[in-house]
Amino acid sequence: MNTELHIYNTLSRKKELFEPLNPPFVGMYVCGPTAYGDAHLGHARPAITFDLIFRYLQHLGYKVRYIRNITDVGHLVNDADEGEDKIAKKAKSEQLEPMEVVQYYSDRYHKNMEQLNVKKPSIEPRASGHIIEQIEMIKKILDNGFGYEVNGSLYFDVEKYNKKHHYGKLSGRKIEDLVTNTRELEGQDEKRNSYDFALWKKAQPEHIMRWPSPWSDGFPGWHMECSAMGTKYLGEHFDIHGGGMDLLFPHHESEIAQSVAANGIEPVKYWLHNNMITLNGQKMGKSLGNAVSLEKFFTGENDLLEQAYSPMTIRFFILQAHYRSTLDFSNEALQSAEKGLKKLFKTFETLNKLIPSDHSTVNIKKLNEKCYKALNDDFNSPVLIAHLFDAVRIINSINDKKESVTAEDLELLKNMFKIFILDILGLEEESSKDQNDLSESLINTILRIRQNAKENKDYATSDKIREELTKLNIQIKDTKEGAIWSYDN
RNA sequence: GGUCUCGUGGCCGAGUGGCUAGGCGGUGGUCUGCAAAACCAUUUACAGCGGUUCGAAUCCGCUCGAGACCUCCA
Structure with missing residues (x-):
């Protein structure tokens, strides 16, 4: 029962039976944040989704090595900026060493994650700490003939790759479509084709984040860090790679291409993608200017918010939707989540007061099985929560002497609450108020x-x-x- | 424009061929000095049109609506 875990694999677009490559070990890589700004509600979703997955896999007895990176090199601030590094820009404007910016925002991110009761990953590597690994991987790609150099910058030859392999297999794209759908930019482009992507970029003189390489002083291309660090810590072929759906293309698609080009094998068995959080039906994102930071949610200091929402309310709100569905934010929805969560925790007290009787009028074992069934069906936390609310009703009814359970069933009920609510959903009671x-x-x-x-x-x-x-x-x-x-x- | 996803009751959100999802809210009741909590009952559903089927929210087609990705860069 507990072992029949099925997960939805973006690669096959189907639910598949989860069978780790080297049980009991499981390798999981998740794309983490870019350390150049405060985490917003959109960042909470992948963190909590993969925290749930991490916790459940551990509960099933797997020894999970969970890697979640911090990106700290080469991010643009927004479309209007001409090739400037997100972190470098911030550093310049605030007269800081780039690593100071990274440290500052990483610390704040970690604090938010702790508040949300998100477990620390096993390893949290930074892109800047793995420049050598990235250069080595680029060399392999070049040796295998899938890259080319122009003026000290290196690009991945998508067309050549696509002759032997399928570029687009993950996102369901065809290279012909990419050709017709990418518009031509003026001659500044060094790439042979618009859909080629950078492996290494030569730094312009004003760039303050730069590293030496055989080709130029510069910085690695976006997709390199995940390929290099994933390979380093989990091997050339590992179990799970996760991230937001927005990363599907081109990021994850290109990661596959890089790994195949360098190592000759498919890097990942199961690709998992969480959906977005929307605000008035629109994706919540920094570049769209509609992202509310987690800090603001916790304090309520934002015009969109009618009140403060505690970290556990946010966590519960996110877990009440399935991770592959979009989740629309609203005050009303968060307030009902807050009430529901409160009810759930209140039941813990009632549960501890219950007196067992000599027979059970409710089937606790079956309920327990249903909870596992929900999680085994692609980590269906909303269904799990629905079953837990059934348990709430049962517990209150027992307290009202309308139902009864044996000592054995009561023990199971207590255990269920502890395992599913505290251990797996990772919810914890908050000291009622300050x-x-x-x-x-x-x-x-x-x-x-x-x-x-x-x-x-x-x-x-x-x-x-x-x-x-x-x-x-x-x-x-x-x-x-x-x-x-x-x-x- | 291309590719993909989605449209469920007052709100959020599961389900994906036949069997009550669940939470929040509303209404009625039990309990209660009053209230709260709890319990019981109850209310409003599957965007529209057509098709397949003994039977569709669930499959197919069309229409309408919404969203994501599709330049540089991480």
Whole structure:
């Protein structure tokens, strides 16, 4: 039962039985963030999706090596910029060493991931730390005749590659379509064909991120880092490669081509892609200017947000949709997720109070099996959550003496909750509110009651309240504007 | 324009040939000093049109609508 995991492979566009290449080991590579800005809701989706997958594979007993890179070289800021490095641009504008920018945003990313309870990957390599590996891989591609050099820059010869292999097999594109669908740019292009892509780019004099190579001082092309680092840590052929659907083409397509060109074998057995998060039906992305940072979600400081949404609300919201569906953001949807999550956690308390009886009126074993069935069907977390809410209803009914379970079933129920909610979905209870906020509003509530008593000339009660608060080192002062209070330390 | 994906009830979101998804909200009830919580019941569905089929939200075709990718760069 637990072993029949099926996952949707973008390569075949079908659900396939998951069979690792070298069980019990599983290698998984996921495209991580570019460290040049704060993480937004769109970044949370792949992180949480592959965290779920990581956690479930581990739960099934696999020894998973999970690689999630940080891209820290050669990103453009947006379309308007002429070939300038995203990180370098930021560095220049803020008078920083590029690595300072990378460090700053990596730290912030890690903090957000921790808040979302996303487990750390096994290895988190950086592109800048693997320049040698990338150069070595480019050399292999050249040796095998799939690259060409122009003025110190190297490009991948897609047409030549496509004669022996299929460029476009992952994204379902045909090279003829690429020809007709790419418009010609002015002569500045060094590439033989518009669909060729850079393996290595010669740095312009103003570029501050540059490394020596046999061809020029420059930087690696976009797709190289994932091919090189994936190969280095997981081997030439590994189990799972993941990322957002937006990376399907050309990034992942080109990764396949590079690996095949260099190593002669298909790099990845299962390709997994999560869908986008939309806002008013449109993809959420930095370049579109509609991306709300995770930090803003947690504090609520954004015009689009009616309130703050906790990291666990965000996590639950994302897990309530299947990872291959688009998920539309709205305040209403997040608020209902918040309530649902609260209900789920409240049930933990009820569960611990339950008293077993000598027979069960509900089939807990079957429910448990259904939960596994949901996850085994391409990590269907929304269906899993639906089953867990069935369990919630059952638990409350037992508490109301309308249903009953044996001690054995109760144990299973407790175990289910722990395994699915805490371990696999990775949800955790959040301390209801900031402690300070809570005590502050508590005191204000008490003072309002005292004010009422005073207005009713019930001075016995109002004095009693002041006395009790004083004992707690909370000093009350009655002023013309009303009572004020402070900690009396 | 090319390629692909999608269109489910007030909102979000599963399902993919016949059997209640689920959450949030609404309504009625049980409980309750009142409320909350909980439980029970209940409400509104499968974009439109046509076809296949004993039977379609689910398959096929068309129409309408929405989105993603398709230059440089990561």
